[in-house]
Amino acid sequence: MIEIKNINKTFGENHVLRGISAEFNEGMCNLIIGGSGSGKTTLLKCMVGLHEPETGSVSYDGRDFTRLNFEARIDVRKEIGMLFQSSALFDSMTVEENIMFPLNMFTDQNRKEKLERVNFCLDRVNLEGKNKLFPSELSGGMKKRVGIARAISMQPKYLFVDEPNSGLDPKTSIVIDELIKEITEEYTITTVVVTHDMNSVMGIGDNIIFLANGQKEWQGSNKEIAHTDNKELNDFVFASKFMQAAKDKL
């Protein structure tokens, strides 16, 4: 479980996060949603240490990341898998080399062991045999799957995913969402996903944190969201006539 308490983050005069507290549960897809500029990515970056919040704590199963020294932070980082926007694959490396990268960085496994892990992860995301392809030879959905394979290569306890569906068609988006959910449940990972995608919210939102005006406006599950009387959340999630009509039928 990851627990954040009273996170405040400013950029100059811009007070982006205002006292955010929340819990992110193990074996669940925990979603951070909110309008553009509401601070979703900033919160994600504060949680993994890419931004330092001015106040607050980020606790990984009882270990307060914000108060750990450099070496202790590296130990926690080794337990974190990340898939950030555009998959962030290294273009000059093959699929195999991309997935092996964290293993080269953080383990002393021999080449055979690393290759076995790469092949296991590739199988897991249904890309067996694609080892020698370069990112330029992959579709957007395949790139995301390679990103997921790399993110799980170190058998993470925590998985952070920023906009997994950006640039994907609706069908491929669902495949990626389902893969994230399966992996989360199968390996009991605490997964945190930043998303704009309302299909994702309704499909995999076990625990949803809604940000508005720099604050946590609402927290609940996809089952609860349809019956919320929170006006801001309602306006955000069911903004389109189509979504409103779908809600009315629930």
Ligand SMILES: Nc1ncnc2c1ncn2[C@@H]1O[C@H](COP(=O)(O)OP(=O)(O)OP(=O)(O)O)[C@@H](O)[C@H]1O
């Ligand atoms: N490194 C930075 N320096 C200065 N301001 C920043 C920085 N990163 C984010 N911001 C500001 O913080 C605010 C929140 O940005 P953030 O990217 O977290 O929002 P978001 O909810 O993820 O938006 P989107 O959905 O559009 O990606 C914005 O006003 C943005 O300009």
